[in-house]
Amino acid sequence: MDTTVESPWPGNFSIDRKRLINSLVRGRELTTQLQTILCNRLGHEDGSLSTEDLLPRILRSFTEAISALKSADSGEVCQNPSSTNVSSPSCDGPRTEDSGESRKSPAVKDRRGDYKRRKVSETWTKITPTPIDDGRAWRKYGQKVILNCKYPRNYYRCTHKNDQGCAATKQVQQIEDDPPKYRTIYKGQHTCKDISKPPQFIMDSTHTDSSSFVLSFQSDSDAPITNQQQLQEHHPFFSSSFPPIIKQECQEEIPNHEMEELTHNQQSSSQYFLPSVPTSALPSTPGSDHGDVISGVYSCSTSSHSLDMSFVGDFDDVFHFDDDDFFPV
DNA sequence: CGCATTTGACCTGA
């Protein structure tokens, strides 16, 4: 391969490019292996250990690629217009609530806690046809009417925030009514040990025409993820304590910033969201209506580095590293 | 009675 080819990156990128390509190619190979294993697991329940073995290797490979990109990147290769990715297509309606509520009791407690509003931390966004039950214990701590949004946003934190200091939080908001669509934004990762029930994500290769998923790792901070362990901790997809199995489907690559629009527009044709998911195959979950139907959009982001990877589709088609037009999104 | 949820006020970043 010609490493002197004109590139959108600064000059030293050509030096790292081989490393980058090698890492990406290796990542593809490992992912292919993982795909095979995952497919086998649909029929046989064994083999999970090799899956867990593969994931760190995949992550290391991608991390190297990321590192190469970053080292070659004196400026900003890609920008995240907004670190928290949330502007719902359904939020353009009229305001449903006037926020000018009268603050009725001025005799408020003198001081609330010395809380600091978290600066943007890593987030993962999922859009699903039903509220998600990810197997974690969440405690609702707030609800807020969001400007120009029809539905209020609900705020949850891990039940074990107090006893184990778990910092994970999530926001759930209905963004569409018909068909129902819920966006769940996870922030932070679980540091608690609570696995009250197994995560209930679905992998069903027999329904590959019914759903899709998107992984989007975004980051724009000065606290880069530098190794695979960190990646595992930061992204629930790769965390051993959060091993979702995802329905997948083949779609074309879509830039992350277009996802909101696409998930909105493509429903009629490709059913990003799967109302007809075989819920009978789901483990029934006390307290949740349908268990988990994770057939929607996953968007993972950390808010600090300039990295954004969006995957849509089958693993077969996700990694087109051979393509000349493969560029960081 | 203990824990979770609700709800309005407070706080912070943009």
Next chain:
DNA sequence: TCAGGTCAAATGCG
């Protein structure tokens, strides 16, 4: 200044 995120008292539920 405002919108969004968090706190914590009040309330509800098992």
